[in-house]
Amino acid sequence: MTKSEPVRSLLFQSLSSRPNTLFSRPICHSCCRKLAGRSALYARGGGISFPTRTLQTQALLEEVVPFRKQLKDEAKRKRAALSGNGAKKKSTDKELISNWELTVGIELHAELNTAKKLFSSAATSISDEPNSHVALFDAAFPGSQPHFQKETLLPALRAAIALNCKIQRRSTFDRKHYFYQDQPAGYQITQYYEPFAKDGHITLYTHDGIDPADAPSITIPIKQIQMEQDTAKTLYQPPSTYLLDFNRVSHPLIEIISMPAIHHPATAAAYVRKIQSILKSVDAATAGMEVGGLRADVNVSIRRRKDQHGEDERAGHSYSGFKGLGQRTEIKNLSSLRAVSDAIAIERSRQIAVLESGGTIEGETRGFTLGSSETRKLRSKEGEIDYRYMPDPDIAPVVIGEDLVQHLRDTLPALPDDVMDSLVKDGVSMKDAKTLLSLEDGDRLDYYYDVVHELTIIFEIDGKKPPKKMGRIVANWVIHELGALLTTTESNFTPDLVPASSLALILEPLLHKQITNDIARFLFSRNLHWAHSREPIPSVPEIIDAEGLRLQSLSEAVYEQIAKPLLDENPKMVKAIKEKGQTGKIMWFVGQMMRGSDEGKQGKLEAKRAEEVVRRLIGVEGGKER
Ligand SMILES: Nc1ncnc2c1ncn2[C@@H]1O[C@H](COP(=O)(O)OP(=O)(O)OP(=O)(O)O)[C@@H](O)[C@H]1O
Numbered sequence: 320m321t322k323s324e325p326v327r328s329l330l331f332q333s334l335s336s337r338p339n340t341l342f343s344r345p346i347c348h349s350c351c352r353k354l355a356g357r358s359a360l361y362a363r364g365g366g367i368s369f370p371t372r373t374l375q376t377q378a379l380l381e382e383v384v385p386f387r388k389q390l391k392d393e394a395k396r397k398r399a400a401l402s403g404n405g406a407k408k409k410s411t412d413k414e415l416i417s418n419w420e421l422t423v424g425i426e427l428h429a430e431l432n433t434a435k436k437l438f439s440s441a442a443t444s445i446s447d448e449p450n451s452h453v454a455l456f457d458a459a460f461p462g463s464q465p466h467f468q469k470e471t472l473l474p475a476l477r478a479a480i481a482l483n484c485k486i487q488r489r490s491t492f493d494r495k496h497y498f499y500q501d502q503p504a505g506y507q508i509t510q511y512y513e514p515f516a517k518d519g520h521i522t523l524y525t526h527d528g529i530d531p532a533d534a535p536s537i538t539i540p541i542k543q544i545q546m547e548q549d550t551a552k553t554l555y556q557p558p559s560t561y562l563l564d565f566n567r568v569s570h571p572l573i574e575i576i577s578m579p580a581i582h583h584p585a586t587a588a589a590y591v592r593k594i595q596s597i598l599k600s601v602d603a604a605t606a607g608m609e610v611g612g613l614r615a616d617v618n619v620s621i622r623r624r625k626d627q628h629g630e631d632e633r634a635g636h637s638y639s640g641f642k643g644l645g646q647r648t649e650i651k652n653l654s655s656l657r658a659v660s661d662a663i664a665i666e667r668s669r670q671i672a673v674l675e676s677g678g679t680i681e682g683e684t685r686g687f688t689l690g691s692s693e694t695r696k697l698r699s700k701e702g703e704i705d706y707r708y709m710p711d712p713d714i715a716p717v718v719i720g721e722d723l724v725q726h727l728r729d730t731l732p733a734l735p736d737d738v739m740d741s742l743v744k745d746g747v748s749m750k751d752a753k754t755l756l757s758l759e760d761g762d763r764l765d766y767y768y769d770v771v772h773e774l775t776i777i778f779e780i781d782g783k784k785p786p787k788k789m790g791r792i793v794a795n796w797v798i799h800e801l802g803a804l805l806t807t808t809e810s811n812f813t814p815d816l817v818p819a820s821s822l823a824l825i826l827e828p829l830l831h832k833q834i835t836n837d838i839a840r841f842l843f844s845r846n847l848h849w850a851h852s853r854e855p856i857p858s859v860p861e862i863i864d865a866e867g868l869r870l871q872s873l874s875e876a877v878y879e880q881i882a883k884p885l886l887d888e889n890p891k892m893v894k895a896i897k898e899k900g901q902t903g904k905i906m907w908f909v910g911q912m913m914r915g916s917d918e919g920k921q922g923k924l925e926a927k928r929a930e931e932v933v934r935r936l937i938g939v940e941g942g943k944e945r
C-alpha cells in the first residue's frame with residue numbers, strides 16, 4: 320500500500336546502517352538462511368535498487384564460494400564416499416536404528432489467508448511487485464503503532480478449532496527480540512506467554528501415510544497455537560546478492576507446536592501433510608509448502624529403547640510433561656514433505672553415530688538442504704540468542720467471546736477425514752478418495768462434487784434414483800479418464816476444461832448402459848477438443864442422437880450365442896459348477912464373455928445379464944444382487 324519515499328528510504332537505511340559483521344551469526348527461525356556474513360545486501364523498492372553493501376562485505380565477497388555451491392559440493396563428496404560400502408552400511412544402520420527410539424516435535428508456521436497484515440491495513444500479497452505493500456509499522460518506522468487487525472483472528476480460530484484446540488478467552492502478544500535483516504523492528508511480535516489456542520490434537524490413519532509401526536492410527540497432541548508476524552522474504556540472486564521483499568513482513572502467521580510424540584520420519588511427514596490439508600479445508604491457509612506458505616522446524620532427539628537398557632538409562636530432558644527425552648536438535652525452515660522426512664532420518668543417523676561412539680548430543684540449531692546427505696550445524700545452544708521475551712506494551716490483550724467460537728464451530732467446513740468418510744460411503748475407493756483430496760489442492764474434489772451434483776439433478780428431473788455406484792464411476796472419470804486425457808493432450812486441469820454439466824450428461828447414459836465406455840471416452844475427448852478450439856459446443860445428448868451413439872439393448876439370443884461355445888469348450892468347469900456347487904466359477908465365464916467377445920469389448924454386454932444367461936444354461940439358478 321504505502322509506496323511513499325519515507326518508507327523506501329527507511330528500507331534503505333535500516334539495512335545499510337547495520338554493521339554487516341552482525342550477520343556472521345544467523346539468528347532465529349527463518350534466519351538459518353545462508354547469509355552468514357557473506358552477502359551483499361540490496362533492498363529494492365518499486366523497481367529502484369538501493370545498493371547497501373558495506374566495506375566488510377566487499378572484502379569478504381572477493382574470496383567467497385557461494386554458500387549453495389559449498390553445500391552441493393559437500394553433499395556430492397559425502398555421497399561418493401558412502402556409495403562404496405552402501406549395502407553393508409544399510410544393514411548396520413538398520414540394526415543401530417532399532418536400538419534407539421526417535422522422538423520428534425514439530426513447529427509449523429502457516430501463513431494465514433487474510434486480506435490484511437497482522438498489525439496494519441497493508442494488503443497481504445505473495446505475487447505483487449516487491450515492497451509495494453509496506454505500511455509504516457511493517458517497516459518499523461519510528462513512532463508508528465501496531466493496529467491489530469481483528470479479522471486476522473478468524474482464519475486462526477478456524478484452524479485452532481479444526482485442530483481440536485481449546486480457545487483461550489484471553490491472549491496476549493509479546494516481543495521476541497533478535498536481529499536479522501528480514502526483521503526490521505529488531506523483534507518479532509508473537510504470543511509467548513499467553514497463546515490464543517492450547518491443548519489440541521490430530522489423529523493420523525494408515526491412509527494418511529503414517530509409518531506401519533504407528534498403524535492403524537496415532538494421535539499427536541498439539542501443545543499450542545500462537546499468532547505471530549512473518550518476516551521479509553529474502554530473494555537470493557547468485558552469486559552473492561540478496562534482495563529483500565518487505566511485502567511479507569507482518570503477514571499473519573500461526574505457529575502450531577506439536578508435543579514431542581512423533582517417532583517415525585514418515586509419520587512426521589504425514590502429520591505436516593494432514594495439517595496442511597486441514598488448514599486448506601477450513602480456508603485458514605491456502606498457500607502450500609512449495610511457495611513458502613507453510614514452513615516446518617523439526618526437533619529431533621533419540622533415546623535408547625526402554626526394553627534393552629531400562630528406565631534409568633533414559634535421557635533426562637523433558638518438555639511439557641513429556642519426560643525422559645534425549646537432547647533435541649532443531650532443524651529449521653524445511654519447505655517440503657520430503658525435506659521433513661529426510662532431514663529427520665538423516666539427523667537420527669547422525670545422533671546415533673555420535674552416541675554410539677561415546678559422544679554427547681549438543682543442543683543445536685541445524686539446517687538441511689533437500690538432496691543433501693547430512694544436516695548441518697548452524698549454531699550451538701551457547702551461541703543461541705536470548706530472545707528477551709517481553710509483553711508488547713503497545714498491544715492490548717485479545718479477548719475472544721465464546722459466541723464467536725461457537726459460531727465458527729457451527730459453520731466450520733467439512734474436514735478432510737469427514738470428506739474421506741463420505742466419499743467412501745458414496746462408493747469411492749479409499750485410494751481414489753485420497754487422490755481426490757490431494758489433487759490440485761482440492762480443486763479436483765470440487766469438480767467431483769459438481770459432477771455428482773449435476774447428475775443428481777438429472778436423475779431428479781427424470782424421477783429416477785441415482786445408481787449406487789455413481790460415486791465410484793464419477794471418481795473414476797474425474798481422476799483416471801480425465802487424467803489420461805490431460806496427459807495425452809498435455810493440458811492442465813481446470814474445472815471449465817470439460818464443464819461438470821457436460822461430464823454429467825456423458826455419465827448419465829453411461830450409468831444407464833445406453834452408451835459404451837468407448838463412446839463415453841469419445842464424447843469426453845470431443846468436449847475437451849471443443850474447449851481448446853473454442854468452437855461452439857453441441858450438447859452431449861445432441862451428439863449422441865445425431866450420431867446414433869445410443870446402444871440398443873442386446874437380445875437374450877445374442878448373449879446365448881456368446882455363452883454357449885464357451886460352455887461347450889469347458890465341460891470340466893461346467894461339471895464343477897453343476898455337481899460340486901463351485902458357483903464362483905460362473906464369474907469366470909462372465910469374464911470371458913465380457914473380455915473375449917466383440918460385443919463385450921465394445922461395452923455392449925451387461926455383466927448381470929451375462930451371469931443370468933450362464934446360470935440358466937448350466938441350470939444353476941440364483942446369484943447375488945450386484
Ligand atoms: N527432547 C525433545 N526431542 C524432540 N522434540 C522436542 C524435545 N523437546 C522439545 N521438543 C519439541 O520442540 C518443539 C519446541 O518448540 P517451542 O516453540 O516450544 O520452543 P523453541 O523451539 O525453543 O522456540 P522457537 O524455535 O519458536 O524460538 C516442540 O515441537 C516440542 O515438541
Ligand SMILES: [Mg+2]
Pocket residue numbers: 426574576
Ligand atoms: Mg517455536
Ligand SMILES: [Mg+2]
Pocket residue numbers: 426616649
Ligand atoms: Mg523451535
